[in-house]
Amino acid sequence: NAGVMQNPRHLVRRRGQEARLRCSPMKGHSHVYWYRQLPEEGLKFMVYLQKENIIDESGMPKERFSAEFPKEGPSILRIQQVVRGDSAAYFCASSAAGITDTQYFGPGTRLTVL
């Protein structure tokens, strides 16, 4: 029973490039959450998606960041024109039912912007 999968595990980008982070939820899970962990800080909620729908994007910066969870395939967090401040660990979590259901985390993608 595979857990939450994220790839790549490490991503290096130069300023101005695009970063694409992928998350495959646990089997049977249709709720996906993205969190960001900046150095020396706790995890901060970014966006919550169900299949084909963005439910809550209140934690996501309004510019350069977007997320999707298509009917087929993984959820994708996309960061356009990356800046050094985007360097962080990005974690994806999935749950079966959303509200009051345990979220299981993936190993994260560590993004470094040069």
Next chain:
Amino acid sequence: EDKVVQSPLSLVVHEGDTVTLNCSYEVTNFRSLLWYKQEKKAPTFLFMLTSSGIEKKSGRLSSILDKKELFSILNITATQTGDSAVYLCAVEAASSNTGKLIFGQGTTLQVKP
């Protein structure tokens, strides 16, 4: 603003010691509190607590929630070097209606041989 505060921020103990990690919260319409263990990878789920005064236990780890005083503790007895990790506390607030978690800063535990 909803917030979760953990203490201490870091802790160094020796194998065999017992540790208590604290988590206090201020959220609108509390729904649940979760503990995770984070090593150099995915945060691993430990406990979810929704009811006050009921202890959850798994091996040497246990946790209890006090909804009146708005805090939770995580106890680890007979610590081992493998317990070294960052312990994260997170709260789900009903006000969000989405299940998103609000995390504390984490407590970094180092267990020395």
